[in-house]
Amino acid sequence: MSSILIADLNACSRDDFVAALGNVFEYSPWIAEQATLARPFDGVQQLFDAMKTVVDQAAPELRLALIKGHPDLANKAQRAAGLTAESSAEQNGAGLDRLSDAEFEAFERVNSAYRTKFGIPYIVCARRHTRNSILRDFEHRLPNDTATEVQNSIDEIYRIAALRVAELVVSEDRLDVFGRLSTHVLDAHSGRPAAGVAIELVELSDLGISRVVTRTITNADGRTDQPLIHHRPVPIGCYELTFSVGPYFAGRQVATSNPPFLDQIPLRFSVSEPESHLHVPLLVTPWSYATYRGS
Incomplete structure (x- = not known):
């Protein structure tokens, strides 16, 4: 249209x-x-x-x-x-x-x-x-x-x-019908945004094949250039957000175990409000990570 x-x-x-x-x-x-x-x-x-x-x-x-x-x-x-x-x-x-x-x-x-x-x-x-x-x-x-x-x-x-x-x-005004899903990766080991972390967002399915929503890489600010989902509702459902932190720390020559203690970090979460802004950040070191529900 x-x-x-x-x-x-x-x-x-x-x-x-x-x-x-x-x-x-x-x-x-x-x-x-x-x-x-x-x-x-x-x-x-x-x-x-x-x-x-x-x-x-x-x-x-x-x-x-x-x-x-x-x-x-x-x-x-x-x-x-x-x-x-x-x-x-x-x-x-x-x-x-x-x-x-x-x-x-x-x-x-x-x-x-x-x-x-x-x-x-x-x-x-x-x-x-x-x-x-x-x-x-x-x-x-x-x-x-x-x-x-x-x-x-x-x-x-x-x-x-x-x-x-x-x-x-x-029109100058807008209907409140769109949501947004975003993320941000902070390298808590060095105290700076984590640039170059590969990210994959997957929609999970109980009866069928889970499907990839998007794949992207964090920028210099540790964020993605575009939200993971934007300019549409964020569909109600269950998702898995995977962060490739092993290659990130290896690329910065951070001393880790072999194989790395943390390589791929999967975060599973649910969406219940399609028109809201849901922010799912990651704070990570080679040995630990944390997340929270942001907005």
Whole structure:
């Protein structure tokens, strides 16, 4: 999707407005069409609030149609028939196009159970989750009643739409939909930032193959040039951050044992707040290390 200025959305025709924002809510351009009546918008927050108001005030049958317009997660038949570009990118970003057999079977089971009970697709903002946390959310929501799940579906649709709007509309204000994961390595042996430490971030999976999120190297400040995850939510789930400190100390000719007492340091941690800033630093010597939950 190409970006568009909020000023241009205020000035354009209704048809152009709908063409630009019609896919923000899945297969529901009527929401963008009705939101044009609230123009002009001071910023992206006011625009998004206007679109939410359209949904909030819509007839129950329209809200139900909005819910039913969303695809099942990791459904091979629906993927073959063709998802919207937005849904495809969002599901692929969560790794739902690369499921193990065990994960695919688990998704089929919970999708079927959810549809059987509620008569609607299970909807979750996939960009805020890992494969593990989506499956856990399925199980958490299955005991609910239908009214609760209809509202949960609308709330998740709002999260999906907010991310689409945030990436599409350029405005002085911003929607609070992105998080950040960062790290910092301090060489406590020499009392300085540790430059040149190789780092790998992996998303862990209970049923499938853990996948590498990013690989990078610390800079002169002991940080990475870019956060490990940024300009998107930090997906709920479990991760492992591995620091290659053995080669770092060897490269600085620090006396260590052979083989080194500390070579690869793996830190396992969990993310529960996708829109927050989570900082996972490492303080290290050849013989010890420490970490903490920063922000």
